[in-house]
Amino acid sequence: MIPQTVTPQYVPGHDLLSGKVVVVTAAAGTGIGSAVAKRCLEEGAHVVVSDWHERRLAEKAAELAELGKVHAIPCDVTAEDQVQALVDGAVEHFGRLDVMVNNAGLGGTKSVLDMTDDEWSRVLDITLTGTFRCTRAALRQFVAQGGGGAIVNNASVIGWRAQEGQAHYAAAKAGVMALTRCSALDAAEHGVRINAVAPSLAMHPFLAKVTSDELLADLTKREAFGRAAEPWEVANVMVFLASDYASYLTGEVVSVSSQHP
DSSP: OOOOOOOOOOOOOOOTTOOEEEESSSOSSSSHHHHHHHHHHHHOOOOOOOOHHHHHHHHHHHHHHTTTEEEEEEETTTTTHHHHHHHHHHHHHHHHOOEEOOOOOOOOEEEEEEEEHHHHHHHHHIIIIIIHHHHHHHHHHHTTTSOOOOEEEEEEGTTSOOOOOEEEEEHHHHHHHHHHHHHHHHHTTTEEEEEEEEEEOOHHHHHHHOOOHHHOOOOOTSSTTTBBHHHHHHHHHHHHHHGGGGOOSSSSSEESSOOOH
């Protein structure tokens, strides 16, 4: 039985990230990245927003600047030099780095029978290897600062479940989960926490544009609340993982959905 949909209530900030410097990748759109950046600002953080699309990034930074201290740095996470420049630029502008939110990812629907090597590689390079590049750069900066810090990765429940046409994306997100667990052990001796969220269906305009009504309806039926999540509901969990309230939590993948193994 699908429950009656209840409209979620947006909760005001409580300074969970007061004074912390946060970098958010893929933050120029209308989805989880921009929601995380907004929520981090509302929680008292100084935020560096990043994206490969420079015009949209500049527009988003101007919009978010009304909430607090924001700095925009363009970055393509498939380029190691740009990832390093992102971390270096954040430190140069705000003096340090405390949190890296790895949100960049690329999806798409294609059968394995028809998928090309390039299509497979691009999804893996952005979604999984891009997360690795940003994790590595952030960890090195945390160590250089003397340790401490948090990394929050955006995985997906599709890293656990099967879905037609999603072999490349599912493989990448399952890889993000494994990367989160293993890198957390590498980082523990430096006092760095690494966790991930696994959203299912977080509704925003771009997703609605590129996804069929039939698939959206099917995915919605799988959710315990009978509705898609709002991007800010996912952002709330990411902010918790970035905050000191999660001080003893590392190597975990938190399902922001009723779907999990």
